Amino acid sequence: MPKRGNQPIQGEMLQGTLDLLVLRTLAAGPAHGHTIAYVIERQSDDVLQVEHGSLYPALHRLEDRGWIASFWGTSENNRKARYYRLTMAGRKQLTEQTNRWDAIVRAVNRVLRPA
């Protein structure tokens, strides 16, 4: 079980980032929570170990903002699962947030490695 104590430190950093990763994952097509968690893990070469549970509040938040929508469907192995898909607003948001992310990374890099 993860320790309660390290949650706030990660939370701040991860919150926006996790949202972005979820949006990016869904850009490829609808997926349910389980898939999203594994896709993020795999695509980051297992560097970003998402605590799978914490994905769900993020999904709820995104849905609440109208960036993703959900529906119940059947998974590959015939299980009922809640699927998420990107909405138009979500797609716009993904572009904006990706740009912002790039800007932040560039800025942080400039500070860390002055030419």
Place this chain on the structure above:
Amino acid sequence: MTLKRFFRRARWDDERARELESYVAIETDENIARGMAPRAARLAAIRKLGNRTRVREDIYRMNTIGFLDSAWRDVRYGARLLRLNPGFAIVAILSLALGIGANTAVFELLNALRIRSLPVAHPEQLAEVRVVGDVSAKSGWFSGNHPELTYPLWERIRDRQDAFSDAFAFSSNDFELSEHGESRTAHGAWVSGGFFTTLAVSPAAGRLLADADDGRGCQAPPVAIGYGFWQREFGGSPAAVGRTLTLDGHAHEIAGVMPRSFSGIEVGRGLDVAVPLCAEALSRGPRSALSRQDAWFLGVMGRLKPGWSLARATAHLDALSPSLFKETLPNYPADEAKKYLAFRLAAVPGGTGVSELRDAYESPLWLLLGTAGVVLLIACANLANLMLARATARSREIAVRLALGASRLRIVRQLVAESVLLAALGAAAAALVARVLSRALVASLTTANQPIVVDVAFDWRVFAFVAALAGTACLLFGVAPALRATATGPVAALKAGGRGTIGADGFALRRGLVVAQVALSLVLLVAALMFVRSFRNLATVDAGFAKDDLLIARFGIRRTTASNEQLAAGYAELLDRIRHAPGVVEAARVRNVPIGGSSSDRQVSIDGVERPEAVNYNSVSDRYFSTMGAPLVAGRDFDTRDAAASPRVAIVTQSFARVFFGGRNPIGKTFQIVEAPGKPRPPIEIVGLARDSKYAELREPFQSLMYVPVAQDDLAPGFARLIVRSAVPPSTLSATILALAREAQPSSVVTFRTMEAQIDDSLLRERLVAALSAVFGGLAALIAAVGLYGVLSYMVVRRRNEIGVRLALGADRRDVLRMVMREAGVLLAAGLVIGLIGAVALARMASAILFQLKPTDPATLAVAAAGFALVAIAASVVPAVRAARLEPTEALRQL
């Protein structure tokens, strides 16, 4: 969006649980595919997901509104606490229900009578036309409940005014429905043709009246009947339209039915039937008021044109006034004429209608509302005390929670939630109490010949009133104790240990509350005693005649070809027959029956000098004074010598003799009645001296009064009032009299009433105020006594250890008793002193409505204080005895 989510948060949670379960299922499948054993696979899946409960809580928190959610929890917690203490809950809800309910009932009546607008379109546009100036100079003949204007004035206002798009005149009248036998009346009104169009009322059936129905000199015009009357008399049958209705002996066609919501513009009276104003001439015949310039019987209302304010309308009417009054000047003596010419017309708001009932009851109702408010205040103080005690019992719990970091606001909110719940339940119960009470109030205001039609419906104003009361009450008894209970620092409270003490401050507050309760309830008790004694004074006051065993019979004869002389002779013969009927001791005819509310007055001239004083005037037949049980002091009674053409005679009262003859024997002296210019003023010889008697009402002092023979009075020929002294219960005589009347004149209609009922009705207002204030006063005293009991009991519990130590050290049990009683005495004395000061101050303000009672009446004050002290001491004895009986060992063990 947020609110919607808030209310669906439980469903959301469910959804998430399913979603998380589906994750576990999928992951388990994959784990099994990877070769794990099913059980291990599922456990691994759950581990992978992490803390499921926390995920759900995170999402739940996103959905909820923290404040609402915790408020709901507080309310549920409060409800559980109340269920655990049903005794407290019942006492609290009951006292709130009574307190708020009493206020609401009185308010409902006030709302119906005073505040609510007429149920017509745009009532705010309605304005009433009134005469302003020295209106006491209006003299002549008055009729109806709202005698503001005369017909000649109305005609001119109607034709010349420019302020109203539409206007109408009305005059209330009780129409006789029955054609012979016992009387049955319809409470109706004569209305001018514009009545319904101005008010914009549409019919429930048929059509309502229009201008065309109200032509001068009309013969039996159509009438409109009220909805209630339609239901009562015709069972609501549509066939009623077109049927014939006999009113005052004239047949009228029913044109239509007024809507259910409309009950006329006289609030409280109802409107059984609306008759075109022109028909007044049919009912009253030659005595019609339509052409009389001194017959005040009309009220006038209009609908202001768009853009016209009341001020503008008043200015307009004011400008019309001089010529209008000049053209209609009645045949008045010079100084009255001068005042008449100075009259002005003004427009006043008319949207709430007019109401005799309102004029009579508005101030008593406000008074009762105030009294009921004080009762509620006392009940709140009591509840505050109980809540403080409960908070005290929980002080350790509160201290622990404060120490653990709960915010004070959070705890106050939880404590207040309980009060909110109590207030809400109390208010709901109060609404029911108010329904019953307000109906009872209306019923108690209804008299035999004046049923009251008020709609005490629960409208938004009443709802707002109840909510405001409940809110205020809750603030008083809930918030203050909650703040008090959380004010102590946790350390101090924890140190106080399981004994649960808030400290001296909290107790001082509770003692202060008791003192306030004692003071307030003493004020109410004094007020109640004053009103009850004032009522008793009125009811037992010497009226100047023997009030018991008198029956009043009013005969009406319609549609007769007999001359006035024949009618007068007929009444005399009927009177003679009644005198000989079994069970009748004596009988007489009279113009105005005493304490009937109606009176006449005249001015007299003595030795050619006109006196300014108004003198009450009545006309009676022979043997009137023996009928009333008030034999003449000197001189002779009227008899057959005093016929219409004989020399004028009069009997005067002792007050008359005192005022006009300096108390000397007036018999044989003469005076004249001041008549309008041009009328003869024959000398009137005084032949008898009568005892003083009350005339219009019991409340008035004895005034000078003259009696003339009925034969020499200008009585209306159509009816006569007889007064009968009976040897049997008066009401049993009516059948006999009815039979005699039918024999004498088949078309006569008779109305009966006993003098006792008439006096009771005349004291209705005083009786109502006395009865209700007695109930409120008693209730207040009871609540205050309970409060005192509570505080003393609490004191005994708080000082258990101390008392135990005292007893163990050898103190006498009587000392303990004395100690508790001393505490009671201090609280009581402080409350009584404050209360007496308040009572005297208040009684001074109310002195105008007290009858033969000074506001500082020492007996009343002493009785109230002593009575209250007795109840209070009785309430204190129980805790005092309990303290004295304490077992020292037991008390000390808990140290």
